[in-house]
Amino acid sequence: MSEELPAYAERVLEVAERIPPGRVMTYGDVAEWLGEGGPRQVGRVMALYGGAVPWWRVVRTDGIPLPGHERRALEHYRAESTPLRLTAAGDPRLDMRRARWDGSGPQDGRDESHT
């Protein structure tokens, strides 16, 4: 029989669902936490099957909202109180320093050092 969902993809989605609200992980973080594959592989999985999980919590390291879904993503970020930051150009980007979640330990740490 054939698997509709590759085992690797299943693991990636599992991690994505594990990310607590108000927090995000980068593609690279997911790959590293998973211990296999790379950012691009994670990105591929998200592109294909990401619709079934909180895809807006998996982002690029630069914190730029997913192109093409910015509106949807920003709505979620606002609802989850995800740390955002406004650029000089006025573009909303994720405040990665505060929003990034390494996946280890409890989901806190939104307050560390200031600026």
Added chain:
DNA sequence: AGCTTGACCGACC
């Protein structure tokens, strides 16, 4: 078997 592409990343300027 070789080249291109992609929901990437880090270094550099």
Added chain:
DNA sequence: TGGTCGGCCAAGC
């Protein structure tokens, strides 16, 4: 802040 470059790994052609 933003553009370029090299590296990365798997899928498609």
